[in-house]
Amino acid sequence: MKGYWIAQVDVTNPEQYGEYTARAPAVFAQYGGRLLARGGRAQALEGRSTPQRSVVIEFASYEQALACYHSPEYQHAAQHRQGAAIVEVIVVEGLGTVEGMV
Numbered sequence: 001m002k003g004y005w006i007a008q009v010d011v012t013n014p015e016q017y018g019e020y021t022a023r024a025p026a027v028f029a030q031y032g033g034r035l036l037a038r039g040g041r042a043q044a045l046e047g048r049s050t051p052q053r054s055v056v057i058e059f060a061s062y063e064q065a066l067a068c069y070h071s072p073e074y075q076h077a078a079q080h081r082q083g084a085a086i087v088e089v090i091v092v093e094g095l096g097t098v099e100g101m102v
Contacts, residue, residue: 003065031068
């Protein structure tokens with residue numbers, strides 16, 4: 001089953017955060033990640049207020065999504081994000097099938 005990164009981001013230092021966004025996509029691609037959403041319009045309908053950026057990345061599997069996050073390459077890129085944004089990242093496993101779902 002596929003794996004997904006879901007990130008909520010509030011950028012506090014755009015210049016420094018730009019260093020992260022210049023590096024991270026290459027790592028996602030290295031691990032087979034595909035950006036499905038990155039910024040763009042968003043509206044909070046329940047829960048916390050809308051973050052500045054919402055990011056969704058699809059991977060071939062949950063394990064691949066975790067491997068990307070924990071990789072030395074991503075951790076190096078993520079150092080450029082530290083102190084430049086308030087970030088929440090979760091990895092979720094996708095559904096194998098949607099048949100029978102309501």
